[in-house]
Amino acid sequence: MYRVGMVPSSQVVPSSEAVPVFVRLAAHPVRWRLLGELAAGDHRVRELTERLGQPQNLVSYHLRLLRDGGLVTTRRSSFDARDSYYHLDLDQCAGALSTTASSLHPALRPSTPAVPSGARVLFACTGNSARSPMAEALLRHRTDGRLDVTSAGSHPKPELHPTAILVLRKEFGLDLAGMRPRHLDSVAGRRFDYVITLCDKVREVCPEFDDATVRSHWSIPDPATASGSDDYEAFARIAVEIDTRVRHLLPVLAANHSGGHRD
Template identity: 70%
Template sequence: MTFPGQAAPAFVRLAAHPVRWRLLSELATSDHRVRELVRSLGEPQNLVSYHLRLLRDGGLVTARRSSFDGRDSYYHLDLERCADALAATGAALHPALRLAPPAPAGRPRVVFACTGNSARSPIAEALLRHHTGGHAEVTSGGSHPKEHLHPGAVRALRERYGIDVAGQRPRGLDGLTGRRFDYVITLCDKVREVCPEFPGRPRLAHWSIPDPATEKGGYRAFARAAAEIDTRVRQLLPVLASTTEQEVRP
């Protein structure tokens, strides 16, 4: 319960500023570079950078160097941190305030894309199919597909989530360009620059996730990548669930 004179929670103070709220809204659906946020908000770059720094200092936003161009950084909103902060904010106002999960709706069509379709995108495909119990049409593809899935990706899915994709083979994005999707999600900074257009104006999102095959740590890099992708997939579920049947299939 709140009391007279009690300060507003830190999340409220951070999110209440109009520019920071718009930044949070943009980053809630996709990772972005500073220049993209400047263009979307129509604000000067120094102002956008200032408010991004405050959000980073508050632990809500993180930054990661682009694997396509090391001079760029992708900003990412930590949705789990936001969820915890929102829950704490509600409890600070009144214990009766609780967030209710949305009811499932529709059968969305989702494609995940990366370069080789050997690790990140097939992991995302398998996890979304797993978490939706098959109630989503999910596939994945690569701009330059490898011959086989990486053993580290296969092992991470099997050992951490009980999912067997050993018999799956990488696919090319070119073979998917005639299909209609509701969501196109890129997981690789490089493929984001060359991802083909799909018919039907699908919703686009970017998850800037390093290639575990090029990271140090061997299998641990694949386990880390799978854990991050699993977090993002679980955060995607309410977005898919809140989409009405009419929105999903126009």
């Protein structure tokens, strides 16, 4: 006989073997904090150790579990090859979360985020000839021009890389022909809500901005220095990675900027 307070046999909580991988990985307090830190940008082990206040061997252990679970990836620093940057694969997380939520109840499937407006975003890399102008164009495109998006470099090249222009035109239908590299000095004094560095070298020299500016780092290699691959292929691969990160930036911007600039 079924009584109030009893759980019907058809609704019994599944065994631990049926718990989704994402839940098992994210449930640990240290791993959850690591996911949170990496959600804001790429970091080195020593930075994560400082932020969590935990021993490096413990942090490295949990990072390895997250990497083995496919949620985190690593990439050697282009500034100092002895360092590695850890990156949260948000596409993998989104897929895992969607699967987890849908398995619990169809009503928990994620909804499409609103398009942000009003934020001021600066993308920076060394030469401002490929990565940062691609990010600028892609974010402007995905927000229908609603944001104040700029890019600059610490050592700007004379002009944009021709393959970057070609890739964005062929793969995304975007025209970069009218853009010109600019120096970071040219945006000094301007206020930005977000400053995102796209290469490890410029992260070390990027100037400080307003105290309210959110700083984030995307550790992305320079496609112009890629070896052993076709030039177009290398640029296309980097463009897709930047576009993926831009897409995942949109919900953050939408949550914090519903329109208009901050005072």
